[in-house]
Amino acid sequence: xxxxxxxxxxxxxxxxxxxxxxxVDGISSDMSFLEMLDxxxxxxxxxxxxxxxxxxxxxxxxxxACSLVINGDAHGPERTTTCQLHMxxxxxxxxxxxxxxxxxxxxxxxxxxxxxxxxxxxxxxxxYITAPxxxxxxxxxxxxxxxxxxxxxxxxxxxxxxxxxxxxxxGAAMLFTSAKVNHLNVLPQGAPERETxxxxxxxxxxDEGFGxxxxxxxxxxxxxxxxxxxxITSMNREWLRATRKVSR
Amino acid sequence: xxxxSEYVDYETGAPAVxxxxxxxxxxxRWDTRRFEAKLVNPxxxxxxxxxxxxxxxxxxxxxxxxxxxxxHVVQFxxxxxxxxxxxxxxxxxINAAKNYRNDGDSIHRLxxxxxxxxxxxxxxxxxxxxxxxxxEIIDQCVAQGVPFAREYGGLLDTRSFGGVQVSRTFxxxxxxxxxxxxxxxxxxxxxxxxxxxxxxxxxxxxDLIVIDGRARGIVARDLITGRIDTYFADAVVLASGGxxxxxxxxxxxxxxxxxxxxxxxxxxxxxxxxxxxQIHPTCIPRTGDHQSKLTLxxxxxxNDGRIWVPKAKxxxxxxxxxxxxxxxxxxxxxxxxxxxxxxxxxxxxxxxxVCDEGRGVGPGGQGVYLDFADAIRRMGxxxxxxxxGNLFDMYQRITDEDPYEVPxxxxxxxxxxxxxxxxxxxxxxxxxxxxxxGEANFSDHGANRLGASALMQxxxxxxxxxxxxxxxxLARNPHKGGITAEHPVVQxxxxxxxDRLNLLLAVDGDRTPDSxxxxxxxxxxxxxxxxxxxxxxxxxxxxxxQIREEFWRRIxxxxxxxxxxxxxxxxxxVVDYLELAELMCLDALHRSESCGGHFREESQTPDGExxxxxxEFAYAAAWEFTGTGTAPxxxxxxxxxxxxxxxxRSYA
Numbered sequence: 026x027x028x029x030x031x032x033x034x035x036x037x038x039x040x041x042x043x044x045x046x047x048x049v050d051g052i053s054s055d056m057s058f059l060e061m062l063d064x065x066x067x068x069x070x071x072x073x074x075x076x077x078x079x080x081x082x083x084x085x086x087x088x089x090a091c092s093l094v095i096n097g098d099a100h101g102p103e104r105t106t107t108c109q110l111h112m113x114x115x116x117x118x119x120x121x122x123x124x125x126x127x128x129x130x131x132x133x134x135x136x137x138x139x140x141x142x143x144x145x146x147x148x149x150x151x152x153y154i155t156a157p158x159x160x161x162x163x164x165x166x167x168x169x170x171x172x173x174x175x176x177x178x179x180x181x182x183x184x185x186x187x188x189x190x191x192x193x194x195x196g197a198a199m200l201f202t203s204a205k206v207n208h209l210n211v212l213p214q215g216a217p218e219r220e221t222x223x224x225x226x227x228x229x230x231x232d233e234g235f236g237x238x239x240x241x242x243x244x245x246x247x248x249x250x251x252x253x254x255x256x257i258t259s260m261n262r263e264w265l266r267a268t269r270k271v272s273r
Numbered sequence: 274x275x276x277x278s279e280y281v282d283y284e285t286g287a288p289a290v291x292x293x294x295x296x297x298x299x300x301x302r303w304d305t306r307r308f309e310a311k312l313v314n315p316x317x318x319x320x321x322x323x324x325x326x327x328x329x330x331x332x333x334x335x336x337x338x339x340x341x342x343x344x345h346v347v348q349f350x351x352x353x354x355x356x357x358x359x360x361x362x363x364x365x366x367i368n369a370a371k372n373y374r375n376d377g378d379s380i381h382r383l384x385x386x387x388x389x390x391x392x393x394x395x396x397x398x399x400x401x402x403x404x405x406x407x408x409e410i411i412d413q414c415v416a417q418g419v420p421f422a423r424e425y426g427g428l429l430d431t432r433s434f435g436g437v438q439v440s441r442t443f444x445x446x447x448x449x450x451x452x453x454x455x456x457x458x459x460x461x462x463x464x465x466x467x468x469x470x471x472x473x474x475x476x477x478x479x480d481l482i483v484i485d486g487r488a489r490g491i492v493a494r495d496l497i498t499g500r501i502d503t504y505f506a507d508a509v510v511l512a513s514g515g516x517x518x519x520x521x522x523x524x525x526x527x528x529x530x531x532x533x534x535x536x537x538x539x540x541x542x543x544x545x546x547x548x549x550x551q552i553h554p555t556c557i558p559r560t561g562d563h564q565s566k567l568t569l570x571x572x573x574x575x576n577d578g579r580i581w582v583p584k585a586k587x588x589x590x591x592x593x594x595x596x597x598x599x600x601x602x603x604x605x606x607x608x609x610x611x612x613x614x615x616x617x618x619x620x621x622x623x624x625x626x627v628c629d630e631g632r633g634v635g636p637g638g639q640g641v642y643l644d645f646a647d648a649i650r651r652m653g654x655x656x657x658x659x660x661x662g663n664l665f666d667m668y669q670r671i672t673d674e675d676p677y678e679v680p681x682x683x684x685x686x687x688x689x690x691x692x693x694x695x696x697x698x699x700x701x702x703x704x705x706x707x708x709x710x711g712e713a714n715f716s717d718h719g720a721n722r723l724g725a726s727a728l729m730q731x732x733x734x735x736x737x738x739x740x741x742x743x744x745x746x747l748a749r750n751p752h753k754g755g756i757t758a759e760h761p762v763v764q765x766x767x768x769x770x771x772d773r774l775n776l777l778l779a780v781d782g783d784r785t786p787d788s789x790x791x792x793x794x795x796x797x798x799x800x801x802x803x804x805x806x807x808x809x810x811x812x813x814x815x816x817x818x819q820i821r822e823e824f825w826r827r828i829x830x831x832x833x834x835x836x837x838x839x840x841x842x843x844x845x846x847v848v849d850y851l852e853l854a855e856l857m858c859l860d861a862l863h864r865s866e867s868c869g870g871h872f873r874e875e876s877q878t879p880d881g882e883x884x885x886x887x888x889e890f891a892y893a894a895a896w897e898f899t900g901t902g903t904a905p906x907x908x909x910x911x912x913x914x915x916x917x918x919x920x921x922r923s924y925a
Contacts, residue, residue: 036836037836037837053560053561053563055560055561055563055673056560056561056563057565059565060563060564060565063563063565063787064563067785067787067788069831070785070829070830070831070840071783071785071829073829073831074831075831075832076831076839076840078837078839080353081527082352082357082359082526082527082528082529083357083359083361083362083526083527084526084527084565084566084568085362085566085568085569085667086667087361087362087448087451088352088357088359088361088362088526089356089357090352090353090357105670109670109671111670111671111673113673134497134837135497135836135837138837140353141353141354142353142354142474144354145354145355145356145462145465145474148356148458148459148462149462149463149465149466150466152459152462153417153459153460153462153463154416154417154418154459155463156413156416156417156418156460157338157341158334158337158338158341158413158460158736158737158740159413159737160416161409161412161413161415161416162412162416163412164371164411164412164415164429165373165428165429167415168423168426168427168428169423169427170427171423171424171425171427174420174421174422174423174427177418177420178420178422178445178446178452181420181445181452181455182448182451184451185354185356185357208418208420209418212418212420214415214416214417214418215418
């Protein structure tokens with residue numbers, strides 16, 4: 026396959042960026058999207074040009090590092106991570122636009138690499154259960170009903186990639202935050218911190234400059250792990266409940 | 274003595290001695306050591322700084338626990354967030370001797386299985402401690418909210434794993450590593466928020482600072498700005514993972530690397546059993562030269578899938594057109610009692626053998642079929658879907674083939690490294706004050722790791738072992754402070770680091786870092802992969818210094834060191850692979866026996882199985898660095914088996 030790539034190039038956080046055009050040839054349909062970019066970068070290095078910077082690591086869809094907007098869609102045309110997208114989803118002669126996550130809370134570091142540390146700070150605000158090492162009771166002391174355990178797992182699957190934010194017209198982080206709130210709040214182990222968790226995490230989310238939620242639903246459509254939109258509804262309920270309980 | 278054991282390009286030094294392992298009954302040793310270890314007064318702990326490199330299961334759990342104890346922790350990861358460490362990709366599960374199934378499991382049985390699985394090349398004391406701690410790990414993780422699979426009654430579910438006769442593997446669908454890592458990451462996050470951990474993401478350790486014989490800090494590069502900084506501490510903990518990426522293609526993450534442990538090795542930490550690498554039998558084969566990494570398919574698939582190749586060489590027919598009589602279900606044929614469930618090392622070697630015979634399938638003949646047609650007939654498609662659905666989807670996404678209709682194609686790939694920095698019972702390396710935990714050390718898996726044991730070891734080391742043993746070192750070596758960036762040793766280490774990076778940028782040759790990585794990786798796969806020979810290893814040992822020489826003549830790294838520069842990061846990691854590869858081959862050459870994942874073709878039984886030589890090689894090989902390209906010194910740690918008596922494994 027022969028492709029035309031239009032790639033966002035930006036030297037560093039302070040510099041202006043622009044789209045640059047590259048031609049790549051000899052692309053196999055078995056390649057992953059990132060292997061296609063590897064091919065481009067090998068050519069750029071040999072030409073003495075700066076290769077395109079992008080985040081990636083496990084390349085099996087679980088670490089959450091890769092983060093490209095492809096033809097306007099977070100992670101591209103399929104519901105998966107960028108690393109699991111393959112070139113068979115494109116046709117010979119296609120022109121492909123490649124951009125970084127676009128959100129004011131995710132400033133660009135270089136080219137396609139953005140700073141997602143705001144997500145870490147949201148978790149630090151309350152996305153945990155206080156259980157210091159050594160203090161744990163026997164694992165079977167507290168049975169967890171299977172539906173609750175399954176629901177916790179479904180939300181815990183979030184890989185923290187940020188596609189939800191990139192897809193959202195408001196740049197909101199509601200789906201990310203709600204996934205962690207729901208994972209921990211549904212479990213009996215998470216109950217003691219149920220109220221502070223949701224209040225503190227939502228407050229941190231707002232402080233980080235993420236936008237507000239208008240229930241557009243783009244986040245859940247882009248999520249490679251299928252975190253459902255109803256997750257946001259559940260978090261809103263948790264938040265309302267906590268506000269009432271704390272103010273009493 | 275075979276010819277190979279006369280190979281002399283190394284010297285033998287004093288034996289390696291584990292001075293911290295207590296004596297007495299094996300089940301009392303951990304208690305004994307914990308009691309004998311000195312403690313640090315809680316009020317004094319905050320005066321001690323501990324550096325932790327890496328945030329995977331071992332590093333994440335260690336950082337969180339040390340901070341909870343009151344130490345000041347300074348922690349590093351090269352990823353943009355500690356949540357992305359490669360432990361996250363572990364699929365299958367975590368072993369624990371809970372005996373919830375009442376199926377005869379016990380701490381002693383897990384201990385026994387692990388020593389035997391490691392083909393009698395691990396320390397009994399360490400493995401027993403691991404088995405003891407396994408039960409506490411599950412409690413700890415459940416308390417943190419790790420959503421393990423549960424049964425309808427609300428209790429934890431377990432499953433069986435490779436070659437074991439009890440059901441002791443706890444799991445969270447096919448994402449156990451992810452869920453355990455997020456548990457550790459969340460505990461870490463809590464301590465970061467509390468101000469007890471100073472977290473440096475996107476920062477890579479490039480060297481170790483050793484002053485007056487003790488580890489006192491590291492040199493690290495901020496990957497965004499390129500700035501090289503020094504960090505000082507009372508102890509340094511390496512939790513930087515394994516070195517499987519020396520093979521270029523492996524199931525490791527793209528950026529997993531050996532730099533932290535190799536730089537520590539160069540500064541005096543002995544490197545043990547570098548040739549012990551695990552080749553996992555069920556990975557998706559490569560599709561072409563563009564391949565950047567390999568993806569594992571969980572070994573649980575071998576419970577219901579049948580492995581076969583055509584009987585005839587070069588049979589190009591599609592699998593569905595090859596009649597039953599013309600298929601060779603070779604594992605079932607050679608190992609009738611274990612069939613498709615033989616251990617990983619055996620299954621991998623058998624696949625290599627049939628492909629070497631010219632009977633491999635798929636592009637390049639580097640693959641064998643893993644066929645579910647019988648399982649679908651027997652259980653129905655629905656049941657197969659429920660059991661393996663997400664793995665089938667993953668396979669289909671990568672290969673564009675439907676495994677419900679066409680047999681999967683699989684091939685072995687480098688997965689885990691049992692070798693690593695030599696550590697004593699306290700997990701301390703030969704450099705006082707430098708500790709190594711998780712896959713970065715060598716201690717618990719011998720020559721072959723059992724499935725679902727890596728997660729167990731990472732968390733045992735990080736949550737329970739290191740936080741107990743490091744106290745002893747810190748209590749006996751009180752904080753002296755006073756080290757600054759002006760210290761002559763520090764300035765020297767920083768200058769060496771800067772010189773290395775500047776040289777990489779200055780060569781301005783005509784080959785990319787990846788091209789060299791690929792070249793050394795292919796060489797290692799061919800000569801130090803699934804089967805090793807004296808002649809092949811010698812060839813690799815001749816070739817590696819030549820590649821190294823060419824590297825420093827022809828490497829091309831664009832850009833500067835004062836910016837985000839992924840090519841520079843990569844090139845610097847390849848520098849270390851080019852030295853580590855040599856030690857791996859030398860270790861493989863000197864160990865002229867077969868054991869676990871290390872198969873020497875000269876050492877096999879009449880029916881082609883691995884033949885261990887316990888008289889000659891019942892030791893861990895700890896190598897001391899003496900210089901690039903000069904003969905290292907071998908220190909042998911004799912392994913004593915008082916409880917599990919070495920036997921030759923048989924699966925026929």
